[in-house]
Amino acid sequence: MFLYKEYWYPYIHGIFSFQQHFKAQNSDLILASLPKAGTTWLKALTFAIANRNNYSPSENPLLTTNPHGLVPFLDNAVYGKNPFFKLDDFPSPRILATHVTYSALTSSIGDSTCRVIYVCRNPLDQFISFCHYVAKLLNNPLNPSLIEENFNLMRRGVSPYGPFWDHVLGYWKANQERPDKVLFLKYEDMKEDPVSHFKVLAKFMGFPFFVEEDRQGVVEEILKLCSLDNLKDLEVNKIHKNDVGHPNSAYFRKGDVGDWANYLTPSMAERMNKLMEEKFSDTGLNFKFY
Numbered sequence: 001m002f003l004y005k006e007y008w009y010p011y012i013h014g015i016f017s018f019q020q021h022f023k024a025q026n027s028d029l030i031l032a033s034l035p036k037a038g039t040t041w042l043k044a045l046t047f048a049i050a051n052r053n054n055y056s057p058s059e060n061p062l063l064t065t066n067p068h069g070l071v072p073f074l075d076n077a078v079y080g081k082n083p084f085f086k087l088d089d090f091p092s093p094r095i096l097a098t099h100v101t102y103s104a105l106t107s108s109i110g111d112s113t114c115r116v117i118y119v120c121r122n123p124l125d126q127f128i129s130f131c132h133y134v135a136k137l138l139n140n141p142l143n144p145s146l147i148e149e150n151f152n153l154m155r156r157g158v159s160p161y162g163p164f165w166d167h168v169l170g171y172w173k174a175n176q177e178r179p180d181k182v183l184f185l186k187y188e189d190m191k192e193d194p195v196s197h198f199k200v201l202a203k204f205m206g207f208p209f210f211v212e213e214d215r216q217g218v219v220e221e222i223l224k225l226c227s228l229d230n231l232k233d234l235e236v237n238k239i240h241k242n243d244v245g246h247p248n249s250a251y252f253r254k255g256d257v258g259d260w261a262n263y264l265t266p267s268m269a270e271r272m273n274k275l276m277e278e279k280f281s282d283t284g285l286n287f288k289f290y
């Protein structure tokens with residue numbers, strides 16, 4: 001990884017291109033997250049919310065395209081491939097994603113009225129999810145000694161787009177200062193109460209649900225379409241690969257809160273918990289681990 005301005009990046013040239021060339025439009029919706037924090041779910045939900053009147057339920061592109069194919073990452077899928085990528089043809093609102101830190105977002109994002117939606121997840125589940133993801137891409141079983149080694153690195157701040165706590169705190173502070181600009185979601189809260197978080201998300205995006213839609217069950221319909229079980233079972237996500245040859249299935253696993261307990265010892269969890277308490281003290285931020 002590359003250490004750039006105090007953050008660790010798995011690649012860098014796409015990030016520079018993004019920073020140099022991306023011009024935000026006022027209607028843009030920028031999804032931000034650390035890898036394995038619930039990005040795929042957020043992409044599916046925002047796409048489905050914004051396009052709910054454009055497609056009948058049986059024709060929704062989410063049924064045939066992986067969410068990452070519909071909502072591209074600015075730093076790798078867009079500018080990482082082509083610094084002069086033309087995003088002008090994207091239908092409005094453009095829904096685009098990134099894993100970069102709040103401080104690394106381009107000034108045009110800050111200066112425009114575009115909105116940023118951040119999702120985060122407790123560090124233990126996010127870490128274990130990432131280990132599974134890498135093992136799946138490498139076609140290797142999960143290796144306990146690698147888990148331990150990477151866990152220790154993460155605690156020292158060395159993880160993709162990390163330090164974890166600085167990434168989360170950057171968006172958290174932005175949300176506290178400008179709640180109309182930055183929405184801050186937690187994966188665990190969304191799992192616990194999907195309906196109300198979904199409505200908050202839709203309202204923030206500028207696509208609130210009307211009473212009539214609520215009555216007709218549109219909210220539940222979209223939540224079902226975007227559910228882990230549903231997406232995971234679609235042919236496109238079961239057997240297809242993305243354009244860099246990674247299986248789409250790698251983005252869908254269990255989605256459990258507390259799965260870390262199957263892989264990490266109580267003392268590892270305790271150490272991480274302490275560290276987070278230290279880093280998040282006086283910020284009002286905390287995570288549910290179970």
Ligand code: A3P
Nearest residue numbers: 036037038039040041129227228252253254255
């Ligand atoms: P687990 O590995 O814990 O199962 P990301 O999308 O940021 O890459 O995060 C992947 C994690 O989100 C994985 O967690 C995956 O199973 C979970 N996930 C993917 N799609 C989801 C969905 N539609 N609903 C809830 N969780 C989802």
